Amino acid sequence: METLVHPADAAINRRLTKEDKIRFLREMFRIRRFEQTSLKYYNLGRMGGFLHLYSGEEAIAVGTMSLLGDNDHVITAYRDHGHALVSGMDMKECMAELFGKATGCSKGKGGSMHFFAPDKNYWGGHGIVGGQTPLGLGIAYALKYKGIHGCCLCYLGDGAINQGPFHESLNFAALFKLPVIYIIENNGYSMGTSQKRSSSYPESLAKRAEGYNMAWDVFKGEDLYEIRAKTQMAIDRAHEEAEPTLLEIQTYRYYGHSVADANAKKYRTPEEIEEYKSNHDPLRIWGDHLLEEGVLTQTDIETIDVEAKDEANEAVKFAEESPFPPESDILKDVYWEVDHQTDAANYGNHFFNT
Numbered sequence: 001m002e003t004l005v006h007p008a009d010a011a012i013n014r015r016l017t018k019e020d021k022i023r024f025l026r027e028m029f030r031i032r033r034f035e036q037t038s039l040k041y042y043n044l045g046r047m048g049g050f051l052h053l054y055s056g057e058e059a060i061a062v063g064t065m066s067l068l069g070d071n072d073h074v075i076t077a078y079r080d081h082g083h084a085l086v087s088g089m090d091m092k093e094c095m096a097e098l099f100g101k102a103t104g105c106s107k108g109k110g111g112s113m114h115f116f117a118p119d120k121n122y123w124g125g126h127g128i129v130g131g132q133t134p135l136g137l138g139i140a141y142a143l144k145y146k147g148i149h150g151c152c153l154c155y156l157g158d159g160a161i162n163q164g165p166f167h168e169s170l171n172f173a174a175l176f177k178l179p180v181i182y183i184i185e186n187n188g189y190s191m192g193t194s195q196k197r198s199s200s201y202p203e204s205l206a207k208r209a210e211g212y213n214m215a216w217d218v219f220k221g222e223d224l225y226e227i228r229a230k231t232q233m234a235i236d237r238a239h240e241e242a243e244p245t246l247l248e249i250q251t252y253r254y255y256g257h258s259v260a261d262a263n264a265k266k267y268r269t270p271e272e273i274e275e276y277k278s279n280h281d282p283l284r285i286w287g288d289h290l291l292e293e294g295v296l297t298q299t300d301i302e303t304i305d306v307e308a309k310d311e312a313n314e315a316v317k318f319a320e321e322s323p324f325p326p327e328s329d330i331l332k333d334v335y336w337e338v339d340h341q342t343d344a345a346n347y348g349n350h351f352f353n354t
Helices: 018-043 058-065 081-087 091-098 132-145 164-176 206-212 224-241 270-279 282-292 298-321 336-340
Strands: 073-075 152-157 180-186 215-220 245-250
Touching: 018 058, 018 081, 018 091, 018 282, 018 298, 058 081, 058 152, 058 180, 058 224, 058 282, 073 132, 081 091, 091 298, 132 152, 132 164, 132 180, 164 180, 164 206, 180 224, 206 215, 206 245, 215 224, 224 245, 224 282, 282 298
Parallel strands: 073 152, 152 180, 180 245, 215 245
Antiparallel strands: none
């Protein structure tokens, strides 16, 4: 594995072109403006269900997923908008899903927590805490079983690390040497309880991997150079040795756990939130890198921001003009057997309210 002197000097970062660096900034702005626009229309009563915003954490999805190849896969929890956009999903289909419209990526039936794009190796957001961790393990198992040179990035929050299925997954991954990389997006508060009050750990959550004889690392999630350099090591381990890694990336969410988090401004001080926004914001840090390197100007950054806002507003227009799913579709997309009329559809009762 490569020994780092400075993250920007890592081989994987030295290969970046000017266009790559600008694309990363554009992706982070797209996530930020998508989330802010979503919150605006949620508060206007235009969408229902839950809404878990990724604002403040953008560099993690952009940095880690920028390293993936054609045979690499992604699965995450319910804070899934950022990963979806980075995977290549269109902002319109994502916004339409939030509005519950038929043109949404899950036909308006999944909402915020269930963005999916199997054609892009994006296996979605999952609402059950830690429920995606054995599924990510299964993807890695399939890759190894089929002899496919790839890996699975499985994201989870710090609140999921105490779930039983997660520990079972770590044990299985280490025992069978599977190419899965578990990424803890540690924003410090789970659903509203600080990490120190909710979890027992030595120096970091990732160190628990030692109990499973698994490689691990912990680093900050605000600088793309560091995220890419550290994550590439885990990807190399997965690709070349088919072995798992547990990464803990320390980050911060600007809003509550979800829009239903009524105490979001009570368990964190305004000063703490402002400190992160002022000194650790991933968009600002990456933008400063590009200014210092002469990749773009402040005017260029402002233009990228405006374009992201315009795209988000266009997505809202598309969502508002799209139809709701028809009532006739209420029992569709529930069981594969029923939708495709397989032999299994002829046996037993699949629905009990008809």
